[in-house]
Amino acid sequence: MSESGTAEWVNPLRDSRDRRLPRIAGPCALVIFGVTGDLARRKLMPAVYDLANRGLLPPGFALVGFARREWGDAEFGEVVHDAVRNHSRTPFREEVWQRLAEGIRFVQGSFDDDAAFAELAETLHKLDQERGTGGNHAFYLSVPPDAFPVVCGQLARSGLAAAQDDTWSRVVIEKPFGHDLQSARELNAVVGEVFSEDSVFRIDHYLGKETVQNILALRFANQLFDPIWNAHYVDHVQITMAEDIGLGGRAGYYDGIGAARDVIQNHLLQLLAFTAMEEPISFAPSELRAEKIKVLSATRLAEPLDETTARGQYTGGWQGGERVVGLLEEKGFAADSTTETYAAITLEVDTRRWAGVPFYLRTGKRLGRRVTEIAVVFKRAPHLPFDTTMTTDLGQNALVIRVQPDEGVTMRFGSKVPGSEMEVRDVNMDFSYGQAFTVSSPEAYERLLLDVLLGEPSLFPVDEEVELSWKILDPVLEHWAAKGRPEPYEAGSWGTASSEEMLRRSGREWRRP
Structure with a gap:
């Protein structure tokens, strides 16, 4: 008035x-x-x-x-x-x-x-x-x-x-924000002597992608998913970042770093945090960070590490109709390099929501195709009204968030096959950013650079998140260092045999995106 x-x-x-x-x-x-x-x-x-x-x-x-x-x-x-x-x-x-x-x-x-x-x-x-x-x-x-x-x-x-x-x-x-927990702490201390923590912006470009931010909208703006987003209904979660390119010309950066340090420590653990976090009080930066830190604090490696982790190094093979060389033949890599180009780990989140639900994280070079996705795989329904012949082609329900390249969300569920018999088969319901919105998504660096200039820190990991991520990953890196050479896998495949066995032990299998 x-x-x-x-x-x-x-x-x-x-x-x-x-x-x-x-x-x-x-x-x-x-x-x-x-x-x-x-x-x-x-x-x-x-x-x-x-x-x-x-x-x-x-x-x-x-x-x-x-x-x-x-x-x-x-x-x-x-x-x-x-x-x-x-x-x-x-x-x-x-x-x-x-x-x-x-x-x-x-x-x-x-x-x-x-x-x-x-x-x-x-x-x-x-x-x-x-x-x-x-x-x-x-x-x-x-x-x-x-x-x-x-x-x-x-x-x-x-x-x-x-x-x-x-x-x-x-x-x-x-990135990289250090090489291990100790170096990350030293780096944070060096930067912290000059800049206050609220003036430090650690870029993880995956957090600038629209589909990553859409995880929050999908979970917290829709009543549809929250009731089933827990261990009562979710069987397991798979987070994948696969690339079909090799490492020719990148030896100076990648050799000695490897897939786990390059991708799992930052990108994939941040995706896990967004997927598993509790609903924040608001989207204020401090509230988002608090929930991510809670999740990372509760996350641990499943054991024994010989059975719950896998690493590999690509060899020569065929990819995209082209013959490609293995890592040890790539320019700049030593013939005895033990740098892994494939890494897979099993994590558990010790909270009431996620108790008993394994989170499988994998990343690799020279895999079957380029794709990054989060797949929430649900437990099987008790098929009491159906006999076994009716559901032989039915898999598990899944919600798949496609981060790249075909940004969107897919729901997989069972539907009756047309005909006189009761036969149920998997079908997909698909949401695509490209079809649903007329405006193209900004590049990740557009969003993140603007946030830096605005002083908006929501999508930037703080020092505690970085150190917690290294605390999770360090034991498996030390375990692998004592094991010698990584397991070979053929270029164009989906990783190592031990990675496949890692899931088969519990009756599960990796998705083929």
Whole structure:
């Protein structure tokens, strides 16, 4: 009511509670270290343009590259232009590009170069004055983990890490978040000396995918699933991330890391947390994190590890009509490399909701096809009205959340086959993002970069989540290290024989997506 007692009209477009409205980043600058790398060219620069093209960046936004190349602002602008042209999701528009290009700067130097960081500080100060970036700076460390301490130290020494009262300074860290629990703690301590935890954004790009976020909508916006989302009805859960590509050219990163550290520790354990967590009080970042931490704290490896885990290394074979070589023949890998390219583990979540339900996690290279999915497989119904011939082709009901590449949800259930006899067979009911929505899903890095600039931490794991994930995984890594060479599996297959046996012991089997 107004002072005169008449009702005031409130423009709904100005109601900050309306979550349908896009949130636009305020004045800021983004600095990318490692700007010459593949991630920056293929993902980060195109994501910045796509955000600008969608009107989600402020008019005075600035993008600063830092590298050893002898580039000026114009040369770096050409690099960004080519990356945008080749990899952006949204159509190229000249007026958007010109506006973005006005705020592009480049600083030449190495990470141990004090003068270069002094120049970076001066460049950002000028952008604050000329572009109105307001002293708000995000630093994206697209660099190896061993470079984190020196870069963070330089940001602290140059005064860039310290935010003033009405400004912010944030750091974005790419995985891997350590090599094991001890190194993760050391890394968190190094970063924590320079940035407060609420200013640290650990990127797990899977959490930026629409289908991952849809797990929360599927579970908590629908009464349909909650009553059966527990051990009374769920037989087991399978979480799969399979890739059909090999590791040619990636030895420098992957050798010595392996599939479990590369994927299970971060992507798959985060998917498990979203699948198994209790309903949060709200979607406030602190509430989401609290529920994920509860789940990870209750998660443990099933034993004995010889029977509940499996690892493998791909050999040569046929894939997609093409003859491919094995890992040991890939360039850069030693002939005696023990790096696993396939990993599968069995986990148990010791909560009332999930007691007795195994969670099977697997990932691998050179598998049958590229797919990431979460399959919630339900217990069999007691087929009392049916004789065995009526249900011979009937499997278990399942709810499958397809994360990529065909984003959507599939429900598998039994239906009568047309005809005069009572015969029941599996059928699928399918929801596809591409068919249900006319708007294409943003790339994961679009969502996550925007969240960094907005200071929205919901989709970023905190230090405790990272350390809990390593605490879960470390025992199996130590177990495998004592076992010698991984088990071979043929390229184009679905993994090792021991992985198949891991499920068969309990009368189950892996899905073939």
